Amino acid sequence: MAGMLYLVPTPIGNLGDISTRCRETLENADFIAAEDTRVSLKLLNHLGIKKSLVSYYEHNKDFKGEKIVERILAGETCALVSDAGSPAISDPGEDLVKQCAAAGITVCAIPGPCAAITALSISGQATGRFCFEGFLSTAKKSRREHLDSLKKETRTMIFYEAPHKLVNTLEDMAAVFGADRPISLCRELTKLHEEVVRTTLGGAVAKYTENAPKGEFVLIVAGAEPEIEEAPTEDDAAGYLKKLIDSGLSRKDAIKQTAKDLGLPKNVVYDLALNIEE
Ligand code: SAM
Numbered sequence: 313m314a315g316m317l318y319l320v321p322t323p324i325g326n327l328g329d330i331s332t333r334c335r336e337t338l339e340n341a342d343f344i345a346a347e348d349t350r351v352s353l354k355l356l357n358h359l360g361i362k363k364s365l366v367s368y369y370e371h372n373k374d375f376k377g378e379k380i381v382e383r384i385l386a387g388e389t390c391a392l393v394s395d396a397g398s399p400a401i402s403d404p405g406e407d408l409v410k411q412c413a414a415a416g417i418t419v420c421a422i423p424g425p426c427a428a429i430t431a432l433s434i435s436g437q438a439t440g441r442f443c444f445e446g447f448l449s450t451a452k453k454s455r456r457e458h459l460d461s462l463k464k465e466t467r468t469m470i471f472y473e474a475p476h477k478l479v480n481t482l483e484d485m486a487a488v489f490g491a492d493r494p495i496s497l498c499r500e501l502t503k504l505h506e507e508v509v510r511t512t513l514g515g516a517v518a519k520y521t522e523n524a525p526k527g528e529f530v531l532i533v534a535g536a537e538p539e540i541e542e543a544p545t546e547d548d549a550a551g552y553l554k555k556l557i558d559s560g561l562s563r564k565d566a567i568k569q570t571a572k573d574l575g576l577p578k579n580v581v582y583d584l585a586l587n588i589e590e
Pocket of ligand 1: 324325394396397398399400401402403425426427428471472473474498499500501502503528529530
């Protein structure tokens with residue numbers, strides 16, 4: 313009988329955040345696949361767990377993924393951990409989950425620390441609808457393209473960012489979203505120097521240009537104000553209707569189509585049609 317894959321979240325700073333279930337899963341697994349075995353060994357030593365570790369990271373994931381799947385199919389249970397937080401979220405794991413699912417292996421994700429959700433919860437921004445954007449590219453052109461694609465995003469946006477890229481990223485965000493857009497910068501979460509700075513993109517650029525940022529950051533950026541669609545004017549609707557008639561549509565069909573496309577009552581469009589010559 314095949315074993316299982318467990319996704320085991322680990323603390324993002326405070327070691328007390330490891331749950332009983334995570335600890336037990338690590339203890340009971342046949343082997344642990346880790347993003348960086350040295351980092352995970354420190355956690356296992358802290359927990360007093362001795363277990364066989366294999367490395368599974370970005371650059372060996374195709375080859376190692378196959379080996380891990382083979383071992384699970386042969387009956388072993390694997391616990392996957394990343395350096396910190398939830399595996400598969402801007403961390404290795406997504407492909408292993410796909411490979412296991414394709415092989416019919418049961419995958420179980422244990423809930424636990426995730427920097428994105430921890431930051432969103434304390435950001436003070438709207439949490440009802442949000443999107444996770446992960447890391448922006450280090451290349452300026454693709455970073456700007458990514459941000460441009462979010463110009464009209466109305467949901468709260470979550471980004472991961474490294475301190476040495478923070479100012480460039482904030483400058484690009486201010487250029488695309490506007491300097492007045494609210495942002496919450498969540499730093500060193502669950503650690504001694506945990507801090508949440510609730511400001512605007514312009515304010516954040518000024519603050520971190522003056523004082524170099526330190527530590528790990530999650531950026532929670534407010535979404536754009538929703539665009540209010542203006543109702544078409546009579547002239548717009550008449551022009552639209554005429555174009556349809558000129559293109560060969562019968563008057564009846566053109567009226568129906570205009571009403572539907574512009575969201576207008578049919579009798580209003582019918583009145584407009586009276587002024588268009590047969
Ligand atoms: N899978 C992880 C998770 O679910 O939390 C995220 C891994 S990603 C490679 C690392 C990024 O997460 C960091 O660059 C930072 O943006 C964010 N991060 C991780 N720990 C953090 C912390 N304690 N405080 C703030 N941000 C953190």
